[in-house]
Amino acid sequence: MDILVYTIANKGALTKASAEALTLGYQLATNNSGTLISLAIGDNLSNAAAECGQYGAQKVYVAEHESLKYFQLESYLDIFDQVLARQHPYLILFPLEPSTRDIAAALAAKKNAPIINDCIGLSIDDSRIIAWRAVYGGKVHAQINIPQLPAFITMRANSVALAANPVQAEIVKIDVPTPLAATILKLKAINPTVTTRPSLTEARIIVAGGRGIKSPENYRLIEQLADSLGAATGASRSIVDAGWVSQVHQVGQTGKTVAPDLYIACGISGAMQHLAGISSAKCIVAINIDAEAPIFRVANYGIIGDLFEVIPALIEELRRHA
Ligand SMILES: Cc1cc2nc3c(=O)[nH]c(=O)nc-3n(C[C@H](O)[C@H](O)[C@H](O)COP(=O)(O)OP(=O)(O)OC[C@H]3O[C@@H](n4cnc5c(N)ncnc54)[C@H](O)[C@@H]3O)c2cc1C
Structure with a gap:
């Protein structure tokens, strides 16, 4: 066959x-x-x-x-x-x-x-x-x-x-027909996302943010931690739907399915639609202020705490060991 x-x-x-x-x-x-x-x-x-x-x-x-x-x-x-x-x-x-x-x-x-x-x-x-x-x-x-x-x-x-x-x-x-087949779509411009970070579906490490980051500007904390680790950046659907980050970052049932060695979920509750995208992650670390958040049921390591304190401390620690 x-x-x-x-x-x-x-x-x-x-x-x-x-x-x-x-x-x-x-x-x-x-x-x-x-x-x-x-x-x-x-x-x-x-x-x-x-x-x-x-x-x-x-x-x-x-x-x-x-x-x-x-x-x-x-x-x-x-x-x-x-x-x-x-x-x-x-x-x-x-x-x-x-x-x-x-x-x-x-x-x-x-x-x-x-x-x-x-x-x-x-x-x-x-x-x-x-x-x-x-x-x-x-x-x-x-x-x-x-x-x-x-x-x-x-x-x-x-x-x-x-x-x-x-x-x-x-x-x-294969012979490529020239001119190419006529198309009803006219391409006006391509604006590629320029990033030095790895792609989400191929990354070994992903740092993802959810509604716990409180506002779009704070996504830079996720990016800073990602850059300290050479990681890709991910997001929950709530912050994508809110327009805080582009849909290309969305992880989950209606986003991307990822399989990194390490997935760090920051301020993400762990709804089943989000978990559907990370079931192949080898190690999940969750940072969440709520000890009862469902993400802790699947996390290998959990940090119960405020991401606005934990992430800067992690970045500082990584910088000291770089
Ligand atoms: C058909 C369908 C498809 C869906 N597909 C997807 C999908 O692909 N991906 C996806 O992600 N969702 C998807 N969803 C949405 C999903 O159900 C959840 O609504 C969404 O994942 C919640 O996002 P969140 O965890 O960022 O927000 P929330 O559920 O609001 O959680 C925010 C978390 O942040 C924590 N927090 C708050 N402040 C802090 C702080 N200072 N420090 C640390 N933690 C803090 C809170 O304790 C809470 O746990 C889908 C839903 C439906 C119905």
Whole structure:
């Protein structure tokens, strides 16, 4: 059973979520006498394409052109059409992000095929293909029988343990249509968020703030502690909804699922929707003024105290030991 994984590169390197999708694709393909194929679209892809072989992709399709630097649905679909005309994978996996939600949905509609979004796992059992999704804030894992093949699946980041499976990959360059497919959307400007901090879904350490920070200016305390630790910054939904920080920082059921070695929750109560995003964190430290806050039920270490005293003390201590 051949499996195609769409991969994404960031600054030339394969994203962790793409490597996870490849890891899963490799396990399913090899257990079912199939081949793992990958596809990358964008610019500056040579390193990422080579990395796909490290995660078991035997054939790596690459559509590389500077005009593909930014996601454009119609052009990306053209390229998918070329690959799907040559290969006939049973499953097409995508690391979940806003662009892949669009591509997977458009392809599923075009092919009249099923799509299952935000999966945390896939298994093949007596030739039944089953997708797993976390529902009710991660309290229940729903099992979905995939009714027909091929099927399009988007995978939640940090759901699969990475495993390298190096193979000799064949790199296949795809002709990029010029001009690109006409699009009804006109790109006026790209304003990328400039940050030196690691990305939330790939960070080893995350410092996150919640409503306990009291006002938007105080998020700088979270940023200062994060910078002392080389960490990414996260947020609860309440402060995102309040407009204190951008949604890209939101952790939880309707935000990002993270899997850091260390997660420091500052002034976050620990609602189940927030906890749904941090269940894979190896060590959780909670700073909260309320000893009864639910976050302490899942925290490995708890500091009952005022974050406005605890965070500056932690930063000072880290500075002294730097
Ligand atoms: C469908 C749905 C989806 C949702 N998705 C998400 C999601 O993805 N992510 C998410 O986070 N939430 C999500 N929520 C919202 C969630 O239910 C909670 O409302 C939210 O997580 C609470 O955020 P909070 O912990 O920052 O605020 P609060 O619950 O108000 O907690 C603030 C905490 O700060 C503490 N505190 C106050 N002052 C201090 C101080 N000086 N020092 C230390 N601690 C202090 C308080 O004791 C309290 O525990 C969702 C809700 C719904 C219904």
